[in-house]
Amino acid sequence: MQTRDLLRFTAVSALSHRLRSALTALGIGIGVTAVVLLTSIGEGLHEFMIAEFTQFGTNIVAINPGVQETFGASAAVLNTERPLSIDDAEALRRVPQVLGTIPAVQGNASVEGNGRERRVIISGVGPDMPEIFRFKVALGEFLPDDDPRAPRAFAVLGSKVRDELYGDLNPLGERIRIGGDRYRVIGVMESKGTILGMDLDDAVYIPAARGLEIFNRESLMEIDVLYAEGASVEEVKEGIRRVLLARHGGEDFTITTQQQMLDVLGSVLNVVTFAVGALGSISLLVGGVGIFTIMTIAVRERTFEIGLLRALGALRGQVRAIFIGESILLAGIGGLTGLLLGLLVVESLKLLFPAMPASYSVPYAIAAESLALVIGLIAGVWPAQRAARMDPVDALRAE
Amino acid sequence: MIRLEDVCRYFDVGDEVVHALDHVTVEIPDGEYVSIMGPSGSGKSTLLNILGLLDTPSSGSYSLDGVNTSTMDDAELAHVRQQKIGFVFQSFHLVPRLSALENVELPMVLAGDQPTARQERGMAALNRVGLGHRDDHRPSQLSGGERQRVAIARAIVMQPTLLLADEPTGNLDSASGKEVVKIMEDLNQQGLTLLVVTHDPAIGERARRQLKFRDGRLAEDSARVA
8 A cells, every 4th residue: 555545535624624623633633732832832931041041242251259069068167168258259359360350248227318329239349330230321331440448438329229219310420328328319311121020120230349338248249241243151160269269268259150050040941841742731631632532432433444455455554554653644734733723822822921931842843743643653553453453244233 | 367276264263163265266367257146155255365465374375376375475466466467356445534535556656666657547547437427526425436536446457357346336326336337347358357145145146166165164166067
């Protein structure tokens, strides 16, 4: 029997029960739609998160105090941890390929200005922050390159703080109070939005050394390092490590590259996408049960036909192929319908809710369709086997 | 040439063993026209199934055209059925979804023949039973007699040497029954061996040779009497 004749025969058989076949295929279709929809949302979430994290640029290395690995009891017994200091941040500027560093400390405090008061994030940073975080100044200028240990009391407002405190007034040169100290406003940042719930616009930026004073801290929370585009991350990391080891006398810090963070984040999000895809596949299994049921009924209905095919010289394998073919055909058509339906739903979601992250995932779409075909095959095996094993005499006698 | 030697066929029905065929020995030369008659349960359908290679004897041997079939496996039996034997059933057994021509082409489709060759031979077979003009009709659009004629066209399209008909007129009125018998007799005239199982003495007596069965035994063979 030629393949195209087998295809034609199975197609004609499936078409002879239009409604029944359509409903059966729909079962698989809904499963594929579910997989496509869920993985699209997973993929959209992935892209959204990666975009959130790369909006500051990707050539960044973060240094945090403490070692985030466990070394048995020795860490507790022999704690030589030295905090990260502003001097560390200065020293790291001299590492090859490093373009700039930000000593960072952060906390909440109330800001008073123009007769109003607002509780905001106070971010103690260095003059390199706009360049390193790709965060532009809208008005005035950013913190000047003062002596980092004794900087002048200047402040730069986030756009929301400016709107809340000064409205349409020009805040440049105005005096504000932060935690009791007086600062002069020298700039306003452009709006940057939020990152993971933290509103960067509802913040005031001051020199790191003054931030340490306000929060009564001895050390920085983090040092961010920007390195040159195209430089080797490993070399930069090694350079940073060497400088800090020399200064601290031991490895009491953790260096995290942006790439590592993205890798970890990416793998977590891939698991999420896979998990929701797997959940969607459960409905594919349900569709498979539908195909199995219909194929079992079809074998019973067409018993005489099975006997006839055998009488006309069909091999058992041909009878099996005819029924498995029909089962795969139903699943395949259902799957394609599901792909289209999924695409339609994803696109309409994007139109209706532009804020919702959704992105059609082609590999998952292909995987869903392949899985549908495999399920069609598996669902067809038992009924087809039953048909192939029938005794032709008994089959012919059935009416 | 059909040769059955000492063929038995037993069925286990509950605790009982039913002798559907009981030591049957018969020889049918090529081109013969044979009717097989007898009451229900006399073994005539079992005989037809064995002759058609759909069933195998419990004991004894069956050779077709000098080849012993008892040693053949499933695939070989299917091949012999395809090439040498045509079946005509009481209830026609046409595939309802396929047109008359497609039904006739079915054995060739299973054999893997090319579409162009199929169509040519399929139309020739339909013309032979006088239904060339009905090629695109579905079985439901044809009368009973026409359906049986399509079934005959399907049975002869592979140019078999043996045509087995199981009560071919059982579901037909007498006029279309006569027509169907006439077509089969014409085919027999042209050299096809024809075996008809029937209840109807009027049909059975038309055959040159009559076999009568009773309780699984060949009770009467007109060739042996003569």
